[in-house]
Amino acid sequence: MARAATTADAFNAVAEPRRREILDLLADGERPVNDLVRRLGLAQPQVSKHLRVLREVGAVDVRDHGRQRVYRLNGDALRPIHDWVKGYERFWSERFERLDAVLDELKKEEGDGGDE
Amino acid sequence: MARAATTADAFNAVAEPRRREILDLLADGERPVNDLVRRLGLAQPQVSKHLRVLREVGAVDVRDHGRQRVYRLNGDALRPIHDWVKGYERFWSERFERLDAVLDELKKEEGDGGDE
DNA sequence: TTGATACATTCCTGTATGGGAATATGATTC
DNA sequence: GAATCATATTCCCATACAGGAATGTATCAA
Numbered sequence A, B: 001m002a003r004a005a006t007t008a009d010a011f012n013a014v015a016e017p018r019r020r021e022i023l024d025l026l027a028d029g030e031r032p033v034n035d036l037v038r039r040l041g042l043a044q045p046q047v048s049k050h051l052r053v054l055r056e057v058g059a060v061d062v063r064d065h066g067r068q069r070v071y072r073l074n075g076d077a078l079r080p081i082h083d084w085v086k087g088y089e090r091f092w093s094e095r096f097e098r099l100d101a102v103l104d105e106l107k108k109e110e111g112d113g114g115d116e
Numbered sequence C: 001t002t003g004a005t006a007c008a009t010t011c012c013t014g015t016a017t018g019g020g021a022a023t024a025t026g027a028t029t030c
Numbered sequence D: 001g002a003a004t005c006a007t008a009t010t011c012c013c014a015t016a017c018a019g020g021a022a023t024g025t026a027t028c029a030a
Helices: A017-026 A035-042 A044-055 A075-086 A092-112 B016-025 B031-040 B043-055 B075-086 B092-109
Strands: A060-065 A068-073 B060-065 B068-073
Touching: A017 A044, A017 A060, A017 A068, A017 B068, A035 A068, A044 A060, A075 B075, B016 B031, B016 B043, B016 B060, B016 B068, B031 B043, B031 B068, B043 B060, B075 B092
Parallel strands: none
Antiparallel strands: A060 A068, B060 B068
């Protein structure tokens, strides 16, 4: 088996820096393709191709507006990434390390009452 | 140009589900390879290869212990992912959406300062 | 030394990329 | 209908994977 398709999920789609740039631009509001082309300094076909990947993983939506196609961010698609990486906050944040310690303390003190 | 190497950065390394699993396991504490092999149900060479990728992007560290090699998570490497995706929280959190609305209001009230 | 254990590396292969270039499609205007 | 603008798709190609199988390397045991 080869590497998973870029369209396999948000993780793969977002591994490409250009696609993250596109999402970053769309985070400020919807934009037609030519607008993205200008701001990215990429050729139009490559932008369209990146947008296709983002569309396939649900990270963007399209809307027709005359002869333009207006792309809009769909942040929900990024949530799995956020949720996964959030579990690692405690490994770099002192604040969270200490929070962790506090929670451990509380758990211990609470003793036997808790579920999950 | 082809797709970026999996070792290009944490985003690419973590796009592979198996590697995320490995990190998840190491989040509970350091482990030797054979331990990971058992828990993942993968062949040993594939696990070693995944670990190599994770090592190259700095997501794990190794330590020799007798004939075993003990791998440990290095969460710092995941921080760029966290920082990037964190900017999108407002797109799925109602709390943040409302904050956004408030900020838009403020911007509008501030009046005529805008370009574009 | 021999054998076994624990990992890492190499070779092979089908598959999929991302960019460049060219072309196709669709809407708008004249 | 022709010319044009805005996007999408296709073709070409060098590159790089991920898994399977086989092999290399270091450590420990007897």
